[in-house]
Amino acid sequence: MNITKRKVDSLPIPEGKSAQRRYMDDTLKGFGIRVTSSGYKAFIIEKTINGKQSRITIGPYPNLTVEQARREAQKMLGEVATGKDPLEQKRIVLSEKILLGEAFENYINAPRSKGPLSKKTVYDYRRLFVSKGGRKGVKSDSSHPGALSKWKNKRLSSITPNAVLSWHLDISETHGPYYADLAARLLRGIWNHTRAENKSLPENPVSALTERKRWNQKTRRKSVIHKYQLQDWWSALQTVSNETTRDYLMLLLFTGMRRSECAALEWSMFDLKGRLINIPGRLTKNGKDHILPLGNYIGNVLIRKLSSSDSQFIFPGGGKSGHLTEARRAISHIKNTSGIEFMIHDLRRTFITIAEGLDLSSFIIKHLVNHAIDEDVTGGYISFDIERPRKAMQQIEHSIIEAADIKVKL
Structure with missing residues (x-):
């Protein structure tokens, strides 16, 4: 058929869901129009490009007139004849615009x-x-x-x-x-x-x-708050005015939890009777549920906190998440007050360092900080009674209390 406006307007709508039909022009080889069951009509060219039969859409009718589509088809078919790929050219133009x-x-x-x-x-x-x-x-x-x-x-x-x-x-x-x-x-x-x-x-x-070998040299941080620094660090922590942030940093030190896991804790995860924190896999780095026993001191802190809380989160915040997301101001205040340089992850390293100093089993320490155990052949056979890590946690807590000279209320 010779594609004209009159012919295009009179083309029948193909029957059947998702049905379509194409009509090719007799005068310009490779130029045609495609009609779908929804009534959509679009001008196309069909040509073998790089050894493959390709169909390229020029544009919809009546947004493009027959005359405009024919001129564009002549241009595109001319590019194909000279070895160019109009589709690739179109992709290049689009890719150059990606922000x-x-x-x-x-x-x-x-x-x-x-x-x-x-x-x-x-x-x-x-x-x-x-x-x-x-x-x-x-x-x-x-x-x-x-x-x-x-x-x-x-x-x-x-x-x-x-x-x-x-x-x-x-x-x-x-x-x-x-x-x-x-x-x-x-x-x-x-x-x-x-x-x-x-x-x-x-x-x-x-x-x-x-x-050019311009990546910065990678050296794993090994900074911790040393035991001889804990008393000054603890005294500075007590001067933090925001109670939520203060308790958050305290729990990080006494449990070695990752900051993101700790910040998102909910009261429903706190087992008051068992003095456990049940951390769901959606919060942990390895995606596995983690049961963390608490020492007596930090357990009492949470119990007192629970009695005055009206939030679902242990550490509520004002953002979209509803919980605390960072503690920058408090950390800056502690650093300025104590003179001790530290990052929030140093609290986790400090916990692990103190645990290792007590000659605790490496498997117990890994369990407490939720590091992978089952990757080790022997570790795959170990199943912990919660009282074993609880005993270790109590030893670590006692060591922190002693080093920081914390006055524990009996």
């Missing part, structure tokens, strides 16, 4: 074989894109925005290897080496995910950090 912020949203929301990213991971990633905040301990102001915030509305195609090298060096100096590497790894992940669907994007520019 980093858009690619980031697609990356964090993409389906994964191991399940979606945790809320904590997404929260940490989003912080890299906010306009305020930076390295922990650095005042949040316009001079320390999130590492990727300035590139949020930048086209991926405009991010070059040299730009990444310069950016990474700058972030390392203003935010710190660990923060810079974290941001670079996220950028690399976003880029690889986007390029998997947009092959026209250039090679990952973050590779320049590997090729």
Whole structure:
């Protein structure tokens, strides 16, 4: 048929759900129109491209007139004749318009074989894109925005290897080496995910950090609050005005819990009679439920706290989550008051260090801090009676109380 406006208007609607039919033009070979059972009509070209029969949609009718569609078809068929792929050209144009912020949203929301990213991971990633905040301990102001915030509305195609090298060096100096590497790894992940669907994007520019050996040297932190420092640290903790944050840091020290697990604890997880905390797998790093016995001192602290609480959370907060999410001000106050430099994860390391100093079984310590046990052949045969780790917890608690010179009310 010769595709004209009159012919297009009179084309019948194919019957059947999801049915469609195409009509090809007699005068311009490869030009046609597709009609669906919903009445949708769109101009197309069909041609063998790179050895494969391809169909490319030009645009819908009547948004495009027959004359406009015919001219566009002639142009596209001419590109095919010269060895070009109009579909690939279209993808290139679209990929050049992708912004980093858009690619980031697609990356964090993409389906994964191991399940979606945790809320904590997404929260940490989003912080890299906010306009305020930076390295922990650095005042949040316009001079320390999130590492990727300035590139949020930048086209991926405009991010070059040299730009990444310069950016990474700058972030390392203003935010710190660990923060810079974290941001670079996220950028690399976003880029690889986007390029998997947009092959026209250039090679990952973050590779320049590997090729030029510009990644910051990785040294695992081993900082702890030493036993001789605990008395000063504890005295400074008692001057923290926010009771919720004060108790939160106290529980971290006495249990060695991870900060995110501890912050999200609910009273329903606290076994008052058994003096246990039942941490569900949705909160733990390894995704497994964890039963944590409490020492007498910290158990009494929670019991007193429960009597005056009207929240579902042990450590309520004012944000969307409903619970405490960070303790920066309190940590800064303790550091300034005591003169002791520490990070929140140092409380977990301090707990483990004190436990090891008591010559406790490594399996008991792993159990208390919820490190993997069943990966060890012997560990796979061990089943704990809760009283064994409870006894160990009491020993650790006593050691902390003694070192910090805590006056325990009997």
